[in-house]
Amino acid sequence: MGVNTYIEACGIAPSNFVGVLGFRVGLYDAATVRVNATGNISVMVGAHSHGQGHETTFPQIVSELLGVAEESVEIVHGGTAKTPFGMGSYGSRSLAVRGSAIVRATEKIISKSKKIAAHMLETSEVDLEFSAGAIRVAGTDKSVSFGEVAFKAYVPHDFPHEELEPGLEESAFYDPANFIYPAGAYACKVEVDPETGKVKICKFTAIDDFGNVINPLIVDGQVHGGLAQGIGQALLESCVYDKNGQLVSGSFMDYLMPRATDMPQFTVDHSCITPCIHNPLGVKGCGEAGPIGSPPAVVNAVINALQSGGHTHVTHIDMPMSPSRVWSAINS
Amino acid sequence: MHNFEFLKPSTVKDAVAALDTEDAQALGGGQTLIPAMKQRLAAPKKLVSLGGIADLQGVKISGEVVSVGGSTIHAEVAAANVFSGLKLLAGGIGDPAVRNRGTIGGSLANNDPAACYPAAALGTGATIITNTRKIAADDYFQGMFTTALHEGEIITSVTMPVPEVSNYQKFEQPASRFALVGVFVAKYADWVRVAVTGASEDGVFRWSEAEAAFSASFSADALSDLSLDACGMIEDLHGSKAYRANLVKVLAGRAVSAAS
Numbered sequence: 001m002g003v004n005t006y007i008e009a010c011g012i013a014p015s016n017f018v019g020v021l022g023f024r025v026g027l028y029d030a031a032t033v034r035v036n037a038t039g040n041i042s043v044m045v046g047a048h049s050h051g052q053g054h055e056t057t058f059p060q061i062v063s064e065l066l067g068v069a070e071e072s073v074e075i076v077h078g079g080t081a082k083t084p085f086g087m088g089s090y091g092s093r094s095l096a097v098r099g100s101a102i103v104r105a106t107e108k109i110i111s112k113s114k115k116i117a118a119h120m121l122e123t124s125e126v127d128l129e130f131s132a133g134a135i136r137v138a139g140t141d142k143s144v145s146f147g148e149v150a151f152k153a154y155v156p157h158d159f160p161h162e163e164l165e166p167g168l169e170e171s172a173f174y175d176p177a178n179f180i181y182p183a184g185a186y187a188c189k190v191e192v193d194p195e196t197g198k199v200k201i202c203k204f205t206a207i208d209d210f211g212n213v214i215n216p217l218i219v220d221g222q223v224h225g226g227l228a229q230g231i232g233q234a235l236l237e238s239c240v241y242d243k244n245g246q247l248v249s250g251s252f253m254d255y256l257m258p259r260a261t262d263m264p265q266f267t268v269d270h271s272c273i274t275p276c277i278h279n280p281l282g283v284k285g286c287g288e289a290g291p292i293g294s295p296p297a298v299v300n301a302v303i304n305a306l307q308s309g310g311h312t313h314v315t316h317i318d319m320p321m322s323p324s325r326v327w328s329a330i331n332s
Numbered sequence: 333m334h335n336f337e338f339l340k341p342s343t344v345k346d347a348v349a350a351l352d353t354e355d356a357q358a359l360g361g362g363q364t365l366i367p368a369m370k371q372r373l374a375a376p377k378k379l380v381s382l383g384g385i386a387d388l389q390g391v392k393i394s395g396e397v398v399s400v401g402g403s404t405i406h407a408e409v410a411a412a413n414v415f416s417g418l419k420l421l422a423g424g425i426g427d428p429a430v431r432n433r434g435t436i437g438g439s440l441a442n443n444d445p446a447a448c449y450p451a452a453a454l455g456t457g458a459t460i461i462t463n464t465r466k467i468a469a470d471d472y473f474q475g476m477f478t479t480a481l482h483e484g485e486i487i488t489s490v491t492m493p494v495p496e497v498s499n500y501q502k503f504e505q506p507a508s509r510f511a512l513v514g515v516f517v518a519k520y521a522d523w524v525r526v527a528v529t530g531a532s533e534d535g536v537f538r539w540s541e542a543e544a545a546f547s548a549s550f551s552a553d554a555l556s557d558l559s560l561d562a563c564g565m566i567e568d569l570h571g572s573k574a575y576r577a578n579l580v581k582v583l584a585g586r587a588v589s590a591a592s
Contacts, residue, residue: 195582197575236506240569248569254507255507262506320508324571327578 002188002301006293010285011276013182027095028175030084031101032268033062033109035168037154039147041068043105044076045098046086051225052217052287054094058102061281065106065256066146067133084171085195092285095214096180096276104172106109113149115164118143120152133292140302168261180276182284192305198274199235199302199325206293211276211284213322219286226290228296232258234298256320295319334375340384344463344486345349350380350485358486360438361405363430365440382437388488396494399495406504408435417498417516417591421452424502426509436462437487443535445476445566446510450536451500453517453528457494463488499591501583505530505570512570513579515539523547526584531565531576542584547560550592552585 012018015026021310032044043062049055059073075081086098095129117135121142129138136143151264153168188201206223213219236256241247251257275282302321306314307328314329341347351358358509359365359375360383368374382388386405390414391412398414407448410423410431425431425439425448450473453460458469463486472480481487495518505512511530518525524546528537545554560580 013410198503198578238569249507254569256507322570325576327575328572331578 002297002304004293004296005185007181007183007214008014010092011092012093029086029098029101030173031080031105032084032171033105035150038059039150039152042076046084048078050112057215058164059113061102087253092287095283096279096285098262098280099281101172101174104174105170108170115147115237116152117144122163127205134237177278180284182210184289186293187303190301190305194330197323204264207269208289209272209274210286213270219270220268222286223290226296227266227302228258228263230291232296234295234319236320250281273310333369337378340381344383346385347380348463360435361433363434364442397400397491399489399491400436401489403435406431415494415498417500421448421500434488443477443479445535446496446530450513451514451516451527453524454536456491456505458492461489465489473536474587497575497591499587501587503579513576515583528580533564533566552589555581555585
């Protein structure tokens with residue numbers, strides 16, 4: 001059995017802090033929310049999704065804030081000609097930094113919607129409440145739907161144009177106040193065949209505190225993928241060069257890409273929730289947790305198994321702990 | 333892949349005639365040759381498929397002998413009522429896609445040092461039957477990727493005497509899942525054969541000391557005083573010579589335990 005706990009500084013990062021560290025860039029992120037005349041919404045973001053599910057999670061944020069259907073929100077990414085200047089997807093930052101930019105831009109949409117609704121309802125915007133896809137005069141039954149406001153924004157025949165711009169499109173740049181600090185505890189149970197050195201993972205449990213979770217299924221998937229990557233590092237993956245500098249693990253006939261059959265059934269849990277206190281979503285990153293938390297748990301488990309089996313001289317094995325390395329350690 | 337001519341004759345005679353030109357190459361299931369051609373490591377001008385010859389297909393079991401046609405795919409052997417070591421071996425080659433394309437003749441003709449079938453052929457004392465002659469397995473395997481076959485000679489069938497008990501143990505190279513080491517053990521009335529694939533720089537070989545030990549006592553304990561010389565073993569990123577020599581002993585013992 002092997003256990004590992006981690007705490008990670010991610011969701012990078014406050015620009016004034018990284019500037020002090022010598023980074024040559026800021027680490028804000030950006031989003032533009034464009035409410036079209038039809039009520040459909042395009043959200044332009046400054047990073048591409050390569051499987052982590054931005055197209056699913058980001059619309060959930062906008063949908064909840066505006067009270068519109070998730071499927072009416074389209075994420076636009078993957079082309080710098082169409083998107084605001086963002087800083088990319090890495091460092092478990094997409095939701096914490098870019099998601100927060102989406103929140104800020106959507107809050108500006110709500111603010112502008114109230115201005116338009118105030119004009120439509122002939123009242124003051126301070127008397128208006130925005131909820132469940134409608135803007136209503138507090139304490140009355142007078143309201144306009146968000147769709148009516150969106151249409152009005154693009155057909156502004158009676159707008160007081162010196163006070164109220166047409167259109168319903170807002171951008172925000174968000175620079176985080178701090179890093180985010182997800183934390184977790186991982187446990188791994190292994191069986192080692194001492195005659196061949198082969199390691200089998202019997203059980204793997206990953207418990208993480210990611211703060212608020214927008215989409216639990218995507219978070220499960222991120223952790224699963226991360227665990228596969230971390231277990232791959234611990235047991236399988238390695239770029240090997242011979243003494244002449246020739247790469248000998250140059251194809252998947254020799255490079256051990258982790259496969260489903262190399263993995264156990266994972267138990268993951270993120271029900272322990274300590275919301276982040278400085279971003280508007282209360283979220284922490286989940287992208288890197290798996291590969292950070294899992295390798296030490298696997299290595300600790302193998303060493304513990306060997307020591308429990310009487311091979312007390314084995315205190316260290318380099319990763320990846322291939323069958324031949326484990327066998328050599330036992331017989332050293 | 334370079335361009336090539338493709339023929340699929342329906343008789344051995346036509347196949348032999350088609351192969352009688354320079355740069356012609358027989359094609360079994362293509363599980364080695366086609367990837368090699370895709371990487372332009374092989375560029376035959378003419379491919380002669382042996383897949384359309386009815387005489388080369390199928391598994392026949394008659395009394396004490398199993399006969400497998402040269403173009404029989406692994407999946408068919410694995411599904412047939414053949415002795416357990418052969419069934420296990422054929423059913424564990426590659427993955428379902430490989431087992432439904434790859435053939436016994438192709439595997440034996442290629443004689444990859446990590447292939448499974450050479451262990452079954454050598455471990456049973458098989459006879460490799462070609463269009464011109466019969467070759468004993470002990471004479472057939474002549475080092476990695478080298479066999480007694482002549483240019484243009486075709487394996488028409490492989491006959492294996494049915495052992496009393498048999499087993500095949502494979503320790504997979506974890507990336508390719510070829511045999512890092514594979515050991516085939518077959519017990520006959522008066523002798524035991526032990527054939528090892530994946531381990532040696534000379535390709536498949538018989539471990540004669542283990543054969544003698546198992547002939548005296550068919551149990552894993554019979555190996556306790558034996559060790560295999562690591563000299564001549566393959567060494568690569570997946571295992572040292574000593575590691576492979578250890579695996580041979582471990583797997584031989586496990587094969588006997590599983591067979592008895």
